[in-house]
Amino acid sequence: MFASVLDNVTGLLGPRFLFGLVIPVLAWCGGVGALVATAFGWTSTLRHWDALSVSQKAFLAAAVAVGILFLAKLLSTMIMSLTRVLEGYWSLLPRSMTRLGIRQQKKRLSRLEKEDSFLADYRIYIGFPPDMDLLLPTRLGNTIRAAESYSGDSERWSVDAVFWWPRLYALLPDANRQAVDDSKDALDQLVVMTWLLAGFGLVAVGFGAGGMSAVVWLPCSIGGLAASRVTYLAANSAATVFGEQVRSSFDLYRLELLTHLGWETPALWADERALWQELQQQLYRRGTSPSDLLARPRTSQAPTASAGRDIGRSGKPGF
Numbered sequence: 001m002f003a004s005v006l007d008n009v010t011g012l013l014g015p016r017f018l019f020g021l022v023i024p025v026l027a028w029c030g031g032v033g034a035l036v037a038t039a040f041g042w043t044s045t046l047r048h049w050d051a052l053s054v055s056q057k058a059f060l061a062a063a064v065a066v067g068i069l070f071l072a073k074l075l076s077t078m079i080m081s082l083t084r085v086l087e088g089y090w091s092l093l094p095r096s097m098t099r100l101g102i103r104q105q106k107k108r109l110s111r112l113e114k115e116d117s118f119l120a121d122y123r124i125y126i127g128f129p130p131d132m133d134l135l136l137p138t139r140l141g142n143t144i145r146a147a148e149s150y151s152g153d154s155e156r157w158s159v160d161a162v163f164w165w166p167r168l169y170a171l172l173p174d175a176n177r178q179a180v181d182d183s184k185d186a187l188d189q190l191v192v193m194t195w196l197l198a199g200f201g202l203v204a205v206g207f208g209a210g211g212m213s214a215v216v217w218l219p220c221s222i223g224g225l226a227a228s229r230v231t232y233l234a235a236n237s238a239a240t241v242f243g244e245q246v247r248s249s250f251d252l253y254r255l256e257l258l259t260h261l262g263w264e265t266p267a268l269w270a271d272e273r274a275l276w277q278e279l280q281q282q283l284y285r286r287g288t289s290p291s292d293l294l295a296r297p298r299t300s301q302a303p304t305a306s307a308g309r310d311i312g313r314s315g316k317p318g319f
Contacts, residue, residue: 020189021072028196029068031220035207038216079188082195086232087141101137108139126240140236147243151250158273159254161246163284168249168257176249183242190235197228 037045052060075082090098109128112120128142129135129149136142151159172180201224208217255265261279266272 016185017072017076020185021076021192022068024189024193024196025068025072025075028200029064029071031200031224032203035204035212035217035220039207039210039212075192079191083140083188083191086138086191086194086235087144088137089141090137098137102135105135105137105139105142106132126243140232140239143236143239143243147239147246150243150247151254154273157250157254157269157276159250159276160280160284161250163280164250164254164257165246168253171253171256171260172249176245176253180242180245180249183238183245187235187238187242190231190238193231194228194235197224197231199224201225201228 049057088098088101105128109124112124112127126143126146127139129145130153131149134145134149136145148161151157151161151164169177169180201221204217204220204224208214208221258265258275263275263279266275
């Protein structure tokens with residue numbers, strides 16, 4: 001029984017949880033606590049602390065520790081939602097906000113397209129989906145969507161990344177899976193820090209509205225919001241790294257996924273695209289009648305020379 005409890009506590013306080021959530025939450029609570037002590041006066045606060053008995057101090061310290069762990073655990077369950085808000089999924093906001101954000105992203109894309117340089121082309125590749133109908137109102141959202149759209153591009157593999165990723169992830173070698181996990185952890189940590197720093201800046205504004213001196217609350221507010229912006233931009237860089245890990249995983253291991261699903265590798269890329277689309281129709285949309293591709297007997301046909309000619313003719317997947 002004790003060993004089981006100890007294992008659970010050890011897992012809860014693992015390095016990822018500790019450094020990615022507990023320490024940022026601890027710093028946030030420390031900053032808010034400092035604002036509270038400033039509002040009531042440090043002398044008065046320290047006098048009240050000294051007046052507590054040892055047992056009262058221990059109970060208060062334990063309550064704060066439990067509160068920090070609870071808040072960190074709560075944030076861990078909300079990371080996906082917090083990330084989606086930063087991506088630009090603003091269902092609760094007026095649509096005009098989304099349209100304004102998309103307009104700004106289109107202007108940024110237009111500026112990059114006019115630069116005519118390798119760096120500009122690379123920033124478009126990592127930062128924008130190929131279809132402008134998929135554009136989101138934030139930089140982070142378009143960086144993640146560019147990675148999501150990569151494998152599903154009709155000129156690549158036509159593999160829906162959102163649907164197939166959990167299945168592909170299960171087949172990744174340990175080293176590749178660790179690289180994916182590390183990049184995702186970095187992204188999650190920066191998303192949490194972005195929200196906590198923004199929250200601290202808004203809390204400082206609240207103290208200012210309550211009568212705190214502008215000498216204290218104004219620098220705290222500006223500093224918190226500015227630092228939140230910096231961590232948001234860092235999160236976008238982390239999303240770029242994570243997106244490249246996802247892209248390379250589909251490039252290298254999608255055929256292994258086909259093998260595990262029981263299908264031979266098609267000789268032509270056009271046939272591979274069609275097969276992925278039909279499998280997705282069957283598994284995701286619950287297709288009731290198999291297509292000609294799914295109805296064919298499975299053979300062990302190796303890629304033919306025509307496949308090489310198909311690729312070499314244009315330098316990209318051909319039809």
